[in-house]
Amino acid sequence: MAKAADVYFSVDPWKVTEEGFDPSYSRVSESVFSLANESMGVRGSFDEGGSVDSLRGAYVNGVYDEVPLAKSYKGIIDRTHFMVPAADWLQTEIVLEGEKLDLGKVSFRDFRRELDLRTGVLTRSFVWRTAAGKELKLCFRRFMDMVHRERAYQCISMEALNFSGSIRVSCGISFDTVHEGTQTCYWENVRGEADAQRLMLQGRTKASGQEVFAGARVQALGEAAYEMQDRAAKIRMEIPVLQGETICIEKRVVILFDGEEGDALRQAGISALEETEKLTAAEAAAAQADYWDAWWRTSDIQITAAEGADAAAAAAEQQGIRFCSFQLAQTYNGGSMRHNIGAKGLTGEAYNGHAFWDTEACCLPFYLFTNPEAARDLLLFRYNTLERAKLRAGMLDCRGACYPIATLNGDEACSLWQHASLQLQPGTAVAYGIWHYVRVTGDEAFLEDYGAEMLLEIARFLASRAEKGQGTGKYGFFGVMGPDEFHMMVNNNAYTNYMGKRTLDYAALVLDKLRQEKPGIYAKLVEKTGLKPEETADWEKIAAEMAIPQTAEGLIEQHDGYFNLPHTDIHTIPISEFPLYDHWSYDRIYRSDMIKQPDVLMMMYLYNSSFTEEVKRLNYDFYEPRTIHESSLSPAIHSVLAAELGKMEQAVQFFGYATRLDLDNYNRNTREGLHITSIAMAWCNIVYGFAGLRSDGEGLRFAPRLPERWRELRFSVLYRGKVIRIRMEKDRTAFRLTDGEQLKVQIYGKDYLLSGRETTVERE
């Protein structure tokens, strides 16, 4: 791994701070200072815009537009959809004696931008000095309401340091927002109304026809008037200022997107705007701080440096993991099962806002152990899009349901057929997610209401896609691309076959159990799906005869022919050739033993307890040196397995950038948005890796292994209504329940009964 930190932000346990402004780092900062509340998100762009390099984007979760694609072959999508920027509610213009505020052009000093992870408030302050020498101190604050998720707040305070006079300010909202990739505005039919205190706009996306209401109440100062434009509205103020006096403009914003349209949406918008008046902005900010305070109390991970170790490094890790947790909670916390988790969350337009199988494979554990309702809602997103997955399976000449590799609404949105048609991971990840969710939460009712039906359709798809090899007589999936995206159109990819096998077995088990134990529910399911009695037997047969090619010692061949591929010594590839997708001929990436990300190891990570330590070690030692980690998900998974295998040095090395992937711009593409699904793996890296949590067996197991650089690691997990507080030290770990009576867990392979009193276990 040739990765290097780009140290820019100050280290603080609870804050991310930018001291002084580097214009060349502007987009990275915008990403890092993104705010969201699941319903909407906004990048940390300057309210006043200007000429600085910027990807200005305010997004509404679930809002997208569609475009047709060139007609191609059957099964290749001819229409795609992508997140588009919605109403920009931070539009601000400030003019002082004819000079317009633009940090790309004017003189300024004492620039400071700060995100407070305890309150979710982003603050930016600086002193602007005009050409004529007038100094105005400005402070911009914003936050998005975590409780009333249609609400956002913007406050601008100004102090004239060395003059009295007047300032021209305008505050607006605009649907005249342009998608970066296509340079197109996707809003049409924008209607507005306004007065000197209130702006209201409604717009509709061009092809998808989604309607959004954006309103603002501006506590205007001075002489105010409104101005309507084509797709925007603003309130202009001429504000008199006295030297030494601080004035403050408050803007309460409401963004509504709830399926209503036209006048119904307008009325809902008016009501929602009125509702915001019930609290002052200060009260809203205080409620926001309370929300985060409660959240951190159960979800925080605390890191303390060991004596003599690099305290600064531990402090950076502490800040990093909090930033990750904060961003995850901002992006998704189960407010709606219409949403999923985009690879970049609501922080940028890269990956089109699409959610991938990362959701179930990488993000779900964070929610399972901090917010199980959110985990459930993530699975309900899949249930709610089951019909679309069934249509997709049909397009692929298969039965059942094929979940999309990339989506916002359940339709396949990936225009690269080699990913969309060959990667069977989404379906098996959903099945794994259901299995994992039920295992951790014990919520068997979920299976009856939703899970069984999903499993049935996924298993059907897999059974119709699986085929028998003529040579081996074994079943397998032919013509696939496994998690390792550097091998395409391969046969018997071990991950795909193994996950398929487990999925088929689990689906058969769940349905057979339902048939025996809940005949009424089973009968309804049969009626709905046309399930035939022989189907589950067929799944079991395919699962039993599934090819998992391996050596006598248990070294699994990633796919047929992998062991005969030409060798690439990945250590000889110069750093200048990364990312390989940009520097290597496309076809060249696919024909050696170099692996993009864990594939065989991924299944050993997910179904960890199903493999012996010897087999895991053998496969780790073989595949790790062949893995280039071109996916940001890769190092954390290796770290977890390395820790398990006692390779603590490697575990720590792979952990290296997990917590600060975006804060230190390791992949040099944070400018495009935060790696939301990757930073979920930072949480897993600590909890599964260093605390050795395993949740794929019966009950919970722990095997704490604190890295030497840390003196202490504290965190909590929520498990079946009980909060387990864990305090890891070098030689021992203490467990304590804060809620619930008793809980049986395994620690280092032995049973313990946890309770409200601390249980201390010596390190093995």
Add this chain to the structure above:
Amino acid sequence: MAKAADVYFSVDPWKVTEEGFDPSYSRVSESVFSLANESMGVRGSFDEGGSVDSLRGAYVNGVYDEVPLAKSYKGIIDRTHFMVPAADWLQTEIVLEGEKLDLGKVSFRDFRRELDLRTGVLTRSFVWRTAAGKELKLCFRRFMDMVHRERAYQCISMEALNFSGSIRVSCGISFDTVHEGTQTCYWENVRGEADAQRLMLQGRTKASGQEVFAGARVQALGEAAYEMQDRAAKIRMEIPVLQGETICIEKRVVILFDGEEGDALRQAGISALEETEKLTAAEAAAAQADYWDAWWRTSDIQITAAEGADAAAAAAEQQGIRFCSFQLAQTYNGGSMRHNIGAKGLTGEAYNGHAFWDTEACCLPFYLFTNPEAARDLLLFRYNTLERAKLRAGMLDCRGACYPIATLNGDEACSLWQHASLQLQPGTAVAYGIWHYVRVTGDEAFLEDYGAEMLLEIARFLASRAEKGQGTGKYGFFGVMGPDEFHMMVNNNAYTNYMGKRTLDYAALVLDKLRQEKPGIYAKLVEKTGLKPEETADWEKIAAEMAIPQTAEGLIEQHDGYFNLPHTDIHTIPISEFPLYDHWSYDRIYRSDMIKQPDVLMMMYLYNSSFTEEVKRLNYDFYEPRTIHESSLSPAIHSVLAAELGKMEQAVQFFGYATRLDLDNYNRNTREGLHITSIAMAWCNIVYGFAGLRSDGEGLRFAPRLPERWRELRFSVLYRGKVIRIRMEKDRTAFRLTDGEQLKVQIYGKDYLLSGRETTVERE
């Protein structure tokens, strides 16, 4: 093979005739009645256009335009080019008493359209009856000059059958021509000049900037005036007619595209137009007939039905093979080495006018044995585009030269990366073409002047693309698509490896021989190419250690893992699912043992004498039942091998549609244009198949096997300046030289010395 003839045209040994007009068959007829003279081509559309279904297209060989493509990964083209319709020189409008001639709307009778293969003239006649009952007999004739290839002729004769009056006729040329696929006109900057007898236009393609001159001299009748339009010009005539009198309008057309531009091109155009006056149209037509007469004398294949056999079938085959030969000679005969042979020739816009590796693999033999200079020119096209092939290799992170899978100008034009980047066939086909050309013609000088340099760069490419498998320790090509396009991204495709091996060996041999025998030429080559002494040794090593996986008996595995693929019983696929590309999910096509077209068998066809009969039989018997023949090139190759293996019934069955692929619209897509490269295989099917000609060993070998349905098959081949006339009968074959003194050939494995006296050999 589920193919069925669509019988429409009348059978005649020398003519293709349409009696009566079926509007639903209009585009098929247009394709079949295409004319060309290598420099330009025109579909058999109605001169007067009208509302009938039509793909109206007049093409100039080598004229194309370019468009940018969406930027994708490295090695995937971001720009493509395609043949565009050029000046439409047949524009005609005829109005009789306010009624405009439009065969989609008016009443007519006695429609007859006829292509005479002995003269290259297309004639169309019918009687138009106006609403008022006036009857006008019309006859349209056109031909393209095979000697003066810038010239074309159109003659319209009219006879008023039952009235006297006046007819309004306009004759024009137009660059306002629209490309069917993109619905775009690619001509701009069109300038024109005209008088009442002459029209001259010059146009330029938008992006490629190619300039074309189109001029016409119209022998106008009656009152004539010219009219200039935006991108077109015409001469309008008001012609008085008397009942029973026939009037005739002649139009001589000149289309120039020779690299000149602006006034130089205009002057050349004026001169060329003047030159046409030296012959009357009748004299030009007579010269044309002489040209074809001479051509048929050396190139004809004559088929006679056996007694008691289906005479009609033999007559249809006779017509079919002549139509194929005629179309090939029209499309390409070595007039320019700037041109190649498009898959659809100059008869339609499908495949974008692109040439594929079909040229060397399928078309070259026809030219080698009828027109060796044309064969040489085809290879020179590759020499002239060598620099572009070198650039392409660089884009693919390889050295040397990578010839394009689809091209008009030498640049890769195929936007499907899976074909453009994975199919290595074009380079090995060019190398095979050079090898075959030198072997048949003995033209060693070609190697010194061009061949060695091409071989060197192709071998370099292959050496940089070949890699060593870690398991077998053998070299091979990984991540390729062989001729069988139903398997993609496979390793060690037998065809690719074998052709690569032969190419590397041949390149090393040629260069080593040059080094020893022509040190001066060799030194120049080394200077030009930077050839290192160790390179040829490296090629030989790779060739020697090339993997060709096979069983002990010699059954070759098409690629690694092929024998373990799931089985598809191709006979169970309903006819409604063909073509599979249109009916099957794209990915589904790629994951079974079903083969699109010969792959292992293709190399046994090309390097026929390098494999024993037992090995050929073993592989034929294995692969033939797995082949779906979705490529029109496939059946003929199977027919040749079947004949060799004594499977005459299969040989005849596969031959079934070879000669009448387009005349009977077997593939249901003749409307898009003729399958020019496939119909080249009809010639090979007869000469290699039934006459058993082999040209890949030392000298020529024959093994005649006349199908039972024929009494006699006569044809000639031109070989090293000698014409060999061959007359096959049921039990014997007679050989005679018409030119040259003596020639040693093998017949049924025995040596014979052919001479001007007939040598008769009994069938074995």
